[in-house]
Amino acid sequence: xxxxxxxxxxxxxxxxxxxxxxxxxxxxxxxxxxxxxxxxxxxxxxxxxxxxxxxxxxxxxxxxxxxxxxxxxxxxxxxxxxxxxxxxxxxxxxxxxxxxxxxxxxxxxxxxxxxxxxxxxxxxxxxxxxxxxxxxxxxxxxxxxxxxxxxxxxxxxxxxxxxxxxxxxxxxxxxxxxxxxxxxxxxxxxxxxxxxxxxxxxxxxxxxxxxxxxxxxxxxxxxxxxxxxxxxxxxxxxxxxxxxxxxxxxxxxxxxxxxxxxxxxxxxxxxxxxxxxxxxxxxxxxxxxxxxxxxxxxxxxxxxxxxxxxxxxxxxxxxxxxxxxxxxxxxxxx
Amino acid sequence: xxxxxxxxxxxxxxxxxxxxxxxxxxxxxxxxxxxxxxxxxxxxxxxxxxxxxxxxxxxxxxxxxxxxxxxxxxxxxxxxxxxxxxxxxxxxxxxxxxxxxxxxxxxxxxxxxxxxxxxxxxxxxxxxxxxxxxxxxxxxxxxxxxxxxxxxxxxxxxxxxxxxxxxxxxxxxxxxxxxxxxxxxxxxxxxxxxxxxxxxxxxxxxxxxxxxxxxxxxxxxxxxxxxxxxxxxxxxxxxxxxxxxxxxxxxxxxxxxx
Numbered sequence: 001x002x003x004x005x006x007x008x009x010x011x012x013x014x015x016x017x018x019x020x021x022x023x024x025x026x027x028x029x030x031x032x033x034x035x036x037x038x039x040x041x042x043x044x045x046x047x048x049x050x051x052x053x054x055x056x057x058x059x060x061x062x063x064x065x066x067x068x069x070x071x072x073x074x075x076x077x078x079x080x081x082x083x084x085x086x087x088x089x090x091x092x093x094x095x096x097x098x099x100x101x102x103x104x105x106x107x108x109x110x111x112x113x114x115x116x117x118x119x120x121x122x123x124x125x126x127x128x129x130x131x132x133x134x135x136x137x138x139x140x141x142x143x144x145x146x147x148x149x150x151x152x153x154x155x156x157x158x159x160x161x162x163x164x165x166x167x168x169x170x171x172x173x174x175x176x177x178x179x180x181x182x183x184x185x186x187x188x189x190x191x192x193x194x195x196x197x198x199x200x201x202x203x204x205x206x207x208x209x210x211x212x213x214x215x216x217x218x219x220x221x222x223x224x225x226x227x228x229x230x231x232x233x234x235x236x237x238x239x240x241x242x243x244x245x246x247x248x249x250x251x252x253x254x255x256x257x258x259x260x261x262x263x264x265x266x267x268x269x270x271x272x273x274x275x276x277x278x279x280x281x282x283x284x285x286x287x288x289x290x291x292x293x294x295x296x297x298x299x300x301x302x303x304x305x306x307x308x309x310x311x312x313x314x315x316x317x318x319x320x321x322x323x324x325x326x327x328x329x330x331x332x333x334x
Numbered sequence: 335x336x337x338x339x340x341x342x343x344x345x346x347x348x349x350x351x352x353x354x355x356x357x358x359x360x361x362x363x364x365x366x367x368x369x370x371x372x373x374x375x376x377x378x379x380x381x382x383x384x385x386x387x388x389x390x391x392x393x394x395x396x397x398x399x400x401x402x403x404x405x406x407x408x409x410x411x412x413x414x415x416x417x418x419x420x421x422x423x424x425x426x427x428x429x430x431x432x433x434x435x436x437x438x439x440x441x442x443x444x445x446x447x448x449x450x451x452x453x454x455x456x457x458x459x460x461x462x463x464x465x466x467x468x469x470x471x472x473x474x475x476x477x478x479x480x481x482x483x484x485x486x487x488x489x490x491x492x493x494x495x496x497x498x499x500x501x502x503x504x505x506x507x508x509x510x511x512x513x514x515x516x517x518x519x520x521x522x523x524x525x526x527x528x529x530x531x532x533x534x535x536x537x538x539x540x541x542x543x544x545x546x547x548x549x550x551x552x553x554x555x556x557x558x559x560x561x562x563x564x565x566x567x568x569x570x571x572x573x574x575x576x577x578x579x580x581x582x583x584x585x586x587x588x589x590x591x592x
Contacts, residue, residue: 208393209436209440211429212429212434213429213502214426214431214458215454216457216458219457223457224442228442305444306445306446307444
């Protein structure tokens with residue numbers, strides 16, 4: 001009788017609170033101490049498992065059609081993938097994108113600085129520029145440029161109402177040049193906003209410290225402000241470049257044969273090969289974007305200097321560490 | 335283009351007036367700071383003490399009045415009956431000779447500790463090798479010579495502020511301004527920064543320190559200034575201002591912070 005009372009007494013003291021004690025079965029101290037040495041069981045999420053299974057079934061179903069549906073005509077893909085015509089188109093896509101990317105990055109910085117300048121003429125003009133080119137569809141800009149010769153048969157520069165230096169529009173501007181200009185004009189409008197957001201993200205204290213140290217103005221920008229702004233500019237700007245690669249396919253409509261244009265043209269010449277040609281274009285666009293993503297990773301890592309106490313690992317480093325830990329069986333390495 | 339002014343003071347402020355929009359911040363402050371002394375500015379938040387300090391190296395532009403440091407008008411010149419602003423380039427050159435230490439350190443996070451210190455000298459024409467050598471000796475003087483390759487965020491707040499002080503010393507300034515140098519620090523890190531500031535006193539340098547550290551003011555201050563609502567309410571020796579204040583506003587403020 002006394003024994004059971006003591007036991008009861010012990011059980012009551014172990015209960016965390018009176019309300020919980022009603023719902024939780026009571027344990028004696030010895031039993032609890034034994035459980036305390038075992039790993040805590042985590043809550044399982046059955047809903048997540050079901051969702052994952054459903055998604056997996058759908059993906060596998062689609063994957064199966066890639067092999068079973070003969071219309072994909074995979075056999076033709078490798079020949080088209082490296083055919084000279086496709087490679088020429090790829091080259092044009094790369095060239096137009098690369099030039100436009102560089103031009104619009106530099107242009108974006110200039111427009112962003114003008115927009116943020118205290119000079120009302122500069123800030124208004126750059127605001128107006130961004131407003132116009134963000135409003136217009138790229139295809140409209142390109143078509144306008146290709147009709148530039150009709151609008152202005154000769155272009156030049158000079159003192160307003162004074163002497164002018166003039167050149168024939170089409171002798172100066174080849175179709176590729178017009179295409180690149182069109183892409184850049186619209187891209188600068190977007191990238192200037194990306195740059196502006198990046199510059200605004202730099203702490204005011206950084207400007208003040210640079211001023212207080214007497215660092216010359218240009219160097220304040222190139223050494224102190226811009227490198228810090230680039231950390232937030234790079235991800236958005238790479239996103240812009242990816243968009244630019246795809247936007248360059250619109251050059252097809254102004255009779256420039258880029259990757260998409262060549263695939264489209266070949267499709268009308270070889271109607272039976274339309275699907276494999278589209279697959280080829282898809283593969284190349286995927287490759288281009290993947291390459292850019294890898295470059296992006298390393299650029300971001302470079303501009304993360306000083307942000308993290310320890311730099312994040314590169315994928316290669318992660319793989320190497322995983323292999324090392326698998327061999328040594330040492331979890332602390334991973 | 336600056337104009338030399340006959341002076342025996344390190345820093346002179348004449349009729350400093352400044353408003354942010356409609357709100358007056360400085361309402362006519364006159365101040366003379368003797369060379370080689372430590373002046374401590376105290377006052378409630380929003381009293382204008384930081385604005386006054388920042389006006390000394392022209393980070394804040396005064397609406398009226400002027401500042402003279404080492405006999406040179408700062409940020410302005412007298413020309414054709416008006417005080418006119420100098421060109422940015424000339425102001426930057428003047429600033430490089432006045433040290434400034436910020437409340438939030440404002441180290442450049444993307445540069446190493448060494449680069450933080452060498453950046454200004456190199457950008458103003460010092461040879462990189464000489465700048466590095468100077469930076470290393472400055473780091474040693476604040477006890478951080480082992481951190482030159484670290485980035486600011488890898489350091490504690492106290493260490494960052496010591497680097498910021500080393501950075502402010504790069505041009506061997508006669509005058510160093512401190513804007514609440516310990517306010518952003520954890521209490522246990524305040525001491526190491528105050529020790530570094532203390533080590534700068536007594537060798538001819540003029541320090542002006544805005545701070546809430548009353549004990550520090552009493553210990554190293556030669557002159558204490560109490561500012562409230564944009565005017566100097568009371569000034570004198572630490573003993574006079576901190577221990578025997580005459581004005582009710584000073585007494586009220588001290589009763590809150592002591």
